[in-house]
Amino acid sequence: MRGITAFSAVAALWLASAGTGIAASSLTVLCGVDEMWCAAMKTAYEAKTGVEISVTRKSTGDILNQIRAEKAAPTVDVWWGGTGDTHLQAGSENLLEPYQPAHERDMLPWAQNFFAMSGGRSAGIYAGALGFAYNADLLRELKLPAPTCWKDLTDIAYRGRIQSGNPNSSGTAFTTLATLVQLFGEDEAFRYLAALNHNIERYTPSGSAPIKAAARGETLIGISFMHDAVTQKQAGFPLVIVAPCEGTGYEIGAVSIVKGARNIEEAKRFVDFALSPEGQGTGAASGQNQVPSNAKSGLPLAAPDISMIKMVDYDFATFGSPEERSRLLRRFDAEIAATN
Template identity: 45%
Template sequence: MRLTVLSTLLFAGTALAAGSVQAAGELNLICSADVVICEQMRGDFEKAHDIKVNMVRLSSGETYAKIRAEARNPKTDIWWAGTGDPHVQAASENLTLEYKSPMLDQLQDWARKQAESTGFKTVGVYAGALGWGYNTEIFKTKGYKEPRCWADLLAPELKGEIQIANPNSSGTAYTALASLVQIMGEDQAIDYLKKLNANVSQYTKSGSAPVKAAARGETALGIVFMHDAVAQTAEGFPVKSVAPCEGTGYEIGSMSIIKGARNLDNAKIWYDWALRPEVQSRMKDAKSFQLPSNKSAEVPKEAPKFEDIKLIDYDFKTYGDPAKRKALLERWDREVGAVAN
């Protein structure tokens, strides 16, 4: 009888321990960067930790919508990468969790400020300027003039030759919308986008898709973050990247732990690991040429440098505000998206 009781207790203890190991050994991740770096990050993390990563690749806008919809019953532990505005918006709506990583002191000022401005509910992991990439062979064959400024994209000969993502799904396109508003003023920016619409052949779901289409010769030009254009050049495609002459905005790719994360300890392990210099130095191996947030990380030689670009003082707080974002997107839907080709 005593042996039976002892066996039962041992079995129960073993089952409990096994359940704990299984729970401690998983992480539910949403990655909002390019799928190649997402896969590399997952692989590197799993090699270094006894943790299985269940990863989904979604754009920033899609991720924000998902975690908002699942707020009462979160299915995601951590959100890595993607433009900072939706991360800031999620933080302001209390969808993400405050976490002060021990790695904070190693980060660039812009990455730490991203954390401080949100009450440490998100942090910067990389940065990159907005611009475009164009197919040099198409431009040469068709005799198009190289577009150096935002105004040049309105040239009549570029009708149907430009792609940009939809700002409702893409953080890249929302950054473009918010940047143009800050450069021109809201009414003028909407008027510009209405005129640009005549030259846009497609509003894609993903922010990097337009320049990938340009690389394949399916369109002449894609409005994207410049590092995405550089990545296509590094792959051997005839793509040249451009920083707009009037000035441009930039992203702070961010990372957030979801409030109510089921695997919170593992989320913190990923968070600290993703901020390490050796991890960020590996991003270039996946043809990701952003500026890393850790001051000791290797900056890819191909990365567009901020000092070479006319950057605006991008207002992350204002354009990451839920009410402002909602109003801008509604106006874009009404005045631009509704009349899209």
């Protein structure tokens, strides 16, 4: 309930700012992070600059599809948040505008590497490890074993008790797919996904939805980024967060300017703000627990220590390519989704 109340308060601020009487927004942003952070960023940027902006929350895959569809006449200026491999894909399709941010030199090494990999088209704003979480109260009630590994999730005990995102729309779920391929090899990963599919209650459009469902006791286990689970745990929900024993992948969330943006100069100012300690601080202020990319930014106290988690050497270049992403999604649709 505390999380719902907090969201209502932030949403009220968002709606109030939209009713200021200004005729039109001078910047349009598609937001790929949690709704509360989207709202907090809008409020903070407007308070700092006096410029009204339009911020719409969508899943990462849906944002990519919209930017593709509007390539000839973009209605979006900035894509803020969401998994970096999807930003890389958009950059490789010439959908993003190169820009050298003011704070690029303050970025941590992983963010600087990501910026170079993108050809200067996308900048990393946060990092977070993938994992899953289960509802401890529900687990105890059902008298089930606690899962600690990816392969535990295929146990028949969890039949119909797991939610995961749909990788066609969810950047989180595509990161899961790419992580499993890198952990187990592609064919073994798809055999694993076929076994896991028997236990999946629902593939959600949003990557954060499974963890929220687990928090509320609507499902037992949600596969998501660990920082999203931490946010729910901080709100008082009985979640146990798991870094899978085999290892796991991670995301670099990014910000990009859309090629052909109508408000290019304001878009550049927004990117600079998003990479500043002040802009990145809106994450922790809205209850988010990602690791910020600016070395001068404060680390949220509850952020998972990714240095202590067994991580794959995530291949952003390969899994951010249009060809590889499209091929893996086609295989997922044919071998996994088609069996539901």
